Amino acid sequence: WLEQQGLKLAYKKNKGFVIQGEESAFRKAYAIRVHDYFQTHTHQIGHQLFSNKELEQIRLSVTSILLAANYQLVQSAIDGLIYHILIAIHRANEKFVFEIPDKEYEKLKNTEQFRIALQIQRKLEDIFQIHFPQSEAAFITLHLLGAKTAEIGELNHEIDDLEILTEQLIERMSGELGLDLMSDRKLLNGLIVHLRPAIHRMLFDMTHQNPLNEEIHNQYRHIVEGIQRHMWGIEENFQIEFTDDEISYITLHFASAIERISAITTNAIKVILLCGSGIGTSQLLKSRIDHIYPELEIVDAYSIYEIDETLLRHEGIDYIISTVPFEESTVPVIRVTPFLNKDDRKQLNEIINHAREKYVNEVRGLGPTLQEVLPQSRVLTHQPTLARDDAIKQSVSLLVKDGVVNDAYADEIIEQLDAFGPYMVISKHIALIHAKHNHVNKSVGFSLIHFEKGVNFNHQQYDPVHIIITLATEQPQIHLNALRQFSELVMDDKARQTLFSGHLPDIMSCIYKVSQH
Structure with missing residues (x-):
């Protein structure tokens, strides 16, 4: 059944079975289950919520009104609206009313969506010979406002x-x-x-x-x-x-x-528990660890007579946590009491903190450093003020010269800013400009230009822009280490002031220092 809905059932170690798939598939599957539930269970309380004929009447009413109003919704939004209406009909039959504050109701009344909601409500009242409360049109309006629309001829996967x-x-x-x-x-x-x-x-x-x-x-x-x-x-x-x-x-x-x-x-910290018999104290210890240390993956509990090196290698065990003396092992042994007293917890905290630091160091090392992708040849300072588009083209030209991107990269950045406003101005006086990978020729590259008197990006809070960083990358994950280091640079007050000073040796020193972190 899950496969029919575009979902799948997968087994995850130590978690059990989980359902996987796209959010839209989850929602459609949920709607089908709701439908099936009401079809098979509501007779037990004396009536059936709706029939297939009623479902078709609602669907036809909704789609025809939306079409007449030229208000196009993607299919998942239409399905959601229909199931909302089905439950609304049930509420109306049961004389159950949700109130809505007058102030919010008056706001909704002034929207185009409210007029469409009224048409849907009136048509359904005629078909089903019921009366909806005033608030129901408001709820349908909220659904229409929150749903994804699509122009006629637009594909459902069009990005908005x-x-x-x-x-x-x-x-x-x-x-x-x-x-x-x-x-x-x-x-x-x-x-x-x-x-x-x-x-x-x-x-x-x-x-x-x-x-x-x-x-x-x-x-x-x-x-x-x-x-x-x-x-x-x-x-x-x-x-x-x-x-x-x-x-x-x-x-x-x-x-x-x-x-x-x-x-x-990340790999969980894999441990096994040891006690004299493998039954009593180790199970008590397991219960305590499960509640306090989710970072520890307990593979199993054993007696000291069952454990051997083959088992430890096969399971990839990191530590043995034992309530009894045990030294004959290539794996580190942590000796604890079954109740995990303060000294025991201190030992376990140390191995967990060690694992965390190891993970942080591994993440920090992914991808090139800021120093590697931003050489001094791609840093210019004390540049004269330019118009926004010319400043962007100058910034991108440093990457074009090194073969990182082609000339069209600047045009795409300008198009994005024209379409969506100055969202690339990420902080006071600093812009991080970038576009998609279509025009990128090398894995990753940065450039930096300092404009002494600033460039106007039409940002209400952060203009003028004195520092323009250009980022180009083939794949999103490649540049993250350098981008993280750049983030640290601009969040440090002293380093920011160094950038705004335009003093090239000091700027390169800051880039070098942050790249060592």
Whole structure:
């Protein structure tokens, strides 16, 4: 059944069975299960929610009104609207009413989507001889506002503004965190699905309070602060400001993506437990470790008489945690008590911290350093003020000269800025300009130009731009190490001032120092 829905069932070691697939497939499959549930279970409470005939009537009503209004939705959005209406009909029959504040209702009434929602509501009232409460048209309006539209003749996979802006947010967060989040399609799709209705909730002052807001801000402060710095592209495009509650919801998407990366790219610390018999104290110890140390993957519990070197090599064991004396092993042995007292926990904390530092060093070493991709020959200082497009062409020309990109790279950057505004101005007086890999000839390259009096990018907060960094890369993950180091450079107040001074030897010294981290 899952395969028919474009999903698959996979077994993950130590996790069990998980369902995998695209977000759109998950949603369609869920809708089918809801349909099947009501078809087979609602008779138990005295009636059936809807028939196939009613489903077709609703579908025909919705699609015909949308077509007449020239309001085109992608198929998944139409399916979602139909299932919303099915449940709304059930609510109306049960005389169950959701109220909506007058202020928000009046705002929604002024939208084109509200007029379409009223037409759908009135047609359904005639067909099913029911009366919807006033709030129902508002809920249909919210659904239409949050759904993805498509012009006639447009392919369903056509990329819209939100998708581009979300990709740019993920790219900036990749540089902020020093991790490759660009290849995580689940993150992109999940964010887009979340952001569409969230944007309209904020436009109509209908934001949700997040009960975990304080906990999320405390636990993921570095992610929260990164999102707050980099959400401006979406905020400026839609003329909204994300609240702390909304930032917390978005933070969870990034936190989940980071956990997925950790699960894929890092090896868990594999341990086995030893005791005299392999039954009593080791099982007690296992229970304690499971609750306190999720970083430790417990392969199994053994008695000291069962363990041998072949087993240790075959399972790739990193440590033996033992409640009894045991020294005959090539694998390090950590001696603990079954209840994990303070001294025991100190030992385990040390091996976990060692593994974390090892992982951080491995991640930091992925890809070339900033010094390697930004040689002094591609750094110019004290340049005279130019128009924005001319400054971009001058910056790109340094990469063209070294064969990193071709001339069309500058044109594509200019087109992106014309289409989406000055989103490449990433900080006060600093722009990071880049385009897709179509015109890139080498794996990765940077250039840096200092404009003494600045360049106007039409950014309300960060103009004039004194530093333009040009980035070109064939694959998203190749440049992340250098981009992380660049991020560290511009976030350091002293290094920023060095960049703005235009003193070439000091700038190259800063690039050298940050490349050693």
